[in-house]
Amino acid sequence: MANPLFIDLTSGIGQWTKIASSISSMTVHRNTSSAIYYMTYKTAGEAAPTAVPIVAQWIFQNKNSEGIVVSPAVDVYIWVAEGAIDPAIEVHT
Numbered sequence: 001m002a003n004p005l006f007i008d009l010t011s012g013i014g015q016w017t018k019i020a021s022s023i024s025s026m027t028v029h030r031n032t033s034s035a036i037y038y039m040t041y042k043t044a045g046e047a048a049p050t051a052v053p054i055v056a057q058w059i060f061q062n063k064n065s066e067g068i069v070v071s072p073a074v075d076v077y078i079w080v081a082e083g084a085i086d087p088a089i090e091v092h093t
Contacts, residue, residue, distance in 0.1 A: 006031070009087040013080045016040075016049045019091055020076040027092045028078075029065045035084030039066065041074040049077055 038056035
């Protein structure tokens with residue numbers, strides 16, 4: 001994965017978008033503040049989440065970046081709430 005990786009989430013509004021595969025640590029920075037973002041992760045290789053963000057963390061509530069450190073490696077997904085304008089993030093691994 002390029003570092004940092006810029007991800008335009010415009011086409012992912014209202015659905016889960018995989019932003020990282022098989023990682024154990026990363027930092028996510030938001031590039032737009034007009035969106036509500038949720039993040040979840042699954043053990044690397046498991047099926048992607050399909051439901052609306054019920055068991056997910058609301059990220060960027062009071063800050064512009066979020067970190068994740070986990071073991072074993074995981075696949076990370078972002079959900080962008082409806083009504084977002086130009087949602088985008090940067091991923092640093």
